Amino acid sequence: MISLDTSGGSLHRRGYRKESVEAPMIETLAASIIKISGWNGTTELYDPFCGSGTILCEAFLHATNTPPSINKKKFGFEKLPDVNSKLWNEVKEESIKNIKEVKPGLISGSDVSKEAIIAAQINCDEIDKRKSISLRQTNIFDIKELINKTIICNPPFGIRLKRNQDLSDFYKMFGDFLKQKCKGSTAYVYFGDREYIKRIGLRTSMKRPLQNGGLDGRLVKFELY
Template identity: 40%
Template structure:
């Protein structure tokens, strides 16, 4: 069994742990901004292909006490790197965390890189080139207090970059967070879904991918593990075939996104085409005051502007009040979830939240507010 660590956004560790268990991971253990788990290579491929809420899948190579740069260099040299990369492979080293002696991530990454290429020179008389953009092998170094964990990054670019979204709005939500909001809201594909501030469509699109059982990794053109010496192309092709064959052709309930801005809705429609759900998800240009109920009951999830990047606070206060009024008057029988990073604005909704979920939108601490509308 191989030990893995999935990196996730702060606050979403438990959601990601549940998702990993559903994909077959074992010994699942949430940690700060990540989840430990074990499994075979097929699981690593499957998680990269199917996971909706995680950023990266790291394969643990070596964990050791590490107090300074000399110890780091020595320990990195103990690893038989020829198993993981040959001199013709390109290499990059990413470093996070630190301690008193190793307090600069760039220096730490340099030490690791030097230890690897020095070993290659001794063994082969040649070394890997460095490619920071799209390396064949991406080594991850994480230092916390006096311990260091060295891993291989099996994902390459972050998994939130699904590959279907060339068009983004002004304040785009990461796809991983959108997927996690659907989980926090206990949304099921049998329930009608509405996002009245859909922007470039991230939440409705993630809802449609989930409802149609479309693996988010199908839209990416490359994963890190595809460049590894032991890449099992036959197994990977089999998993891709299974994913394509398990797709559902039609939604069980409507998924609707609306926004007042026609240009941004064009972006949403373009993104829907890219992920092949344009015939399924509906995007409508609507002022919030004109919002219509698409079904007798359902789930609303929205991410209205909260002053970090868009709009000004006075105007936004009026918008939140209008949102509360529209929900109260027209959406009886529905459950609404509003993501906001501004407590004062949240008060203007004028409804009592039945639950509050703390989450982070990037570095912004936010709250997902649940309103049961009677």
């Protein structure tokens, strides 16, 4: 078998992840979740478990029309003998022209861990030069309310973390938070362990299998009234 490497390195590595946390989400999974959610920038997006900020960064790339590999200097195919460099440069220029700004506060997130927020800030700064993504360190259960938002997140998994702890009570509390404090919002929650979906205690309006690094996860939609 003879293969040609047309990308020159994995394309899921966008180049903005300079700092990581325990159990970060693969960038392309975060991008798929944003796409499946249908979020188009008309509602404010919030990730209350933002970790290293992957969902926020992918939401930003999506909302601003930024090509995901904008920081990638070279692609493997550029070395192919019959590549049309002029056309490639035109395509790049055109896509850069289509980039737009987003208003501050459209995309925001938080995490209980100080280290995670530091990592998220470093990663967001790589692509969001105007600092329009808002970040803060807080426990989700201290958030007063998340009204009329699109909530997209992946809470702690339990499985992949070394402790392998039982998170049943945590997911029950998270469900209560969604029920009581998120009126008018739609939540897309990625479960690494689908056993916890029922602990949320809310009717699901979509369940979709999505793999994350070998984990058979589920993306679940909850409409909150």
